Amino acid sequence: MIFLPLTYIFGVTLGGGIKGAWLALPVYVIAYTTMNFLKFRSVSWLHRRI
Numbered sequence: 001m002i003f004l005p006l007t008y009i010f011g012v013t014l015g016g017g018i019k020g021a022w023l024a025l026p027v028y029v030i031a032y033t034t035m036n037f038l039k040f041r042s043v044s045w046l047h048r049r050i
Helices: 002-015 016-040
Strands: none
Touching: 002 016
């Protein structure tokens, strides 16, 4: 939901080509890592029932 639209925006819309498409990968990894870190830090995941 994040990576493919970013690839299209950076590569095609902004005219970055293959370098723009590859630029989407670190942006995605940083966003994904940040979301996981914030979720881990909120401690709400400790109260989930399995």
